[in-house]
Amino acid sequence: MATDKTIAFIGLGVMGYPMAANLRKKIGNxxxxxxxxxxxxxLQKFxxxxxxxxxxxxxxxxxxxxxxxxxxITMLPGTPAVKSVYLDATTGILAGVKAAAATQSSGKKIIMECGTIETAMILEVAQATRETASSLPSGWKLAFVDAPVSGGPMGAQAATLTFxxxxxxxDNADGAVFNRVKSVLSHMGQPENIFLCGxxxxxTAFKIINNYLSAITSLAASEALNIGTKMGLDPKLLTDVINTSGGQCWxxxxSNPVPGVHPNAPASRxxxxxxxxxxxxxxxSMGSQLAEMVGARTILDKPTLAAFDEAANDPRYAGKDARVVYKWLNEYEAKK
Known part of the structure; x- marks a missing residue:
């Protein structure tokens, strides 16, 4: 089995499973x-x-x-999983690279995390990768890439993700590493939406900032549509007007938060x-931490976090898609 025609995918969760499935179905046998x-x-289902x-x-x-x-390619749920999969001295990826280099005079490996992971963990893996690379024989190359995604489970299933x-x-002086990962990621997302960010x-920073905005607009859009439904307005017509006006957003x-407006959206399921x-x-919260780290003033994150906390702590909404904040707002009964 040629290693250059072999791709590993670790982490078959809500996002990773459809990503890996699209990769398998599209890349060629x-x-x-x-x-x-x-x-x-x-694994058996896949x-x-x-x-x-x-x-x-x-x-x-x-x-x-x-x-x-x-x-x-890894699509892992958080810092503990990333630390284990990459850095474990016995079962980790970097330990595997060292073992391969002990028996092979040359090699070229790219390791890539696509989850939304805390910046500190990404940088720790990057540093460990550099240290490992410096210890390898001269014929070896090793590069670590962070490539978080946007588009959610629907985008993962449709292979329309942004990377x-x-x-x-x-590691990318001649562009070879980016070109290689783009050619593979194109089976899971749209080629024009695969960006080299730096x-x-x-x-990871691009993804966190994007998610910061997406989370806040989820609450803002839910508030606006809830006002309309409380007034007895047609939410689909209201959505159509918003989407051709200044309030339009993703x-x-x-992924409209009102059930029935978008038949395939989580709100309708x-x-x-x-x-x-x-x-x-x-x-x-990761966006708020990033803002604090760079000294950027924020206003909307704290009340939005408080709203998500309240909704997530209610068993009626816990574990649901984030746009369930519309339902949380709509079902709220003001205390007399």
Missing amino acids: DYTILICDVVDDV QTETAGTGPVRVVTNGFEAVQAADLV MVGVNNA EVGAG VTSK NYEGGFRIELCRKVL
Whole structure:
């Protein structure tokens, strides 16, 4: 099995599963896709659903994945998982690179995290990757890329995701690393929406800032539409007017929070299958932390965080898509 025709994908969650499935179905059957996840049933389901589209093989950890593949993509849920998958001395990706270099005089590996992870963790992995790269034989190249996504589960399923890529100039002097990852990411997103944002960490910063705005507009759009429904206005007509006027935003045009306005939106499926409110609150908090780090004044994040906290702590809305804040607002009964 040629490592340059083998891609590993670690983390088959709500986003990772459809991303990896689209990759397998679109990249061609001359490629082998390695999959890794902590849930065995998910691995079996993936193999069943992609049968006939090309070779799929299960690997147990990052150590095994990076020895068999020249490109390893991870879509992990948070800092603890990233630390384990990349940095564990026994089962981690970087340990796997070192083991491969001990038996091979040359190699070229790209390792890439696509989740929305705290900047400090991304930079820690980047630093560990640089240290590992400096210890490898002269014939080896190793690059770490952060490439968080935007578009949510619907975008992952439709392969219309936006990718925000960060790669160090020292690793990408000739553009080869970015070109390589773009060619692969294009099977999961739109090629024109794959952006080289800067050095490692820039991709994560772009994503956090985007999520900061998206979270706030989710609440703002829900408030505006709730005013309309309380007045007895037709929410679909109101949405059509907003979407041709100054209030238009991604929430009103792509994932409307009012049930029935967009048939395929989570709001029309009892707010299931979207970007969970707890995760939305987390990424908004990450934006607030980034603002504090750079000394940027913010106003809207704190009341929005308070709203998400209240909704997420209510069992009627917990675990639902973040646009459930519309339902939370609509069902609120003012205290007399």
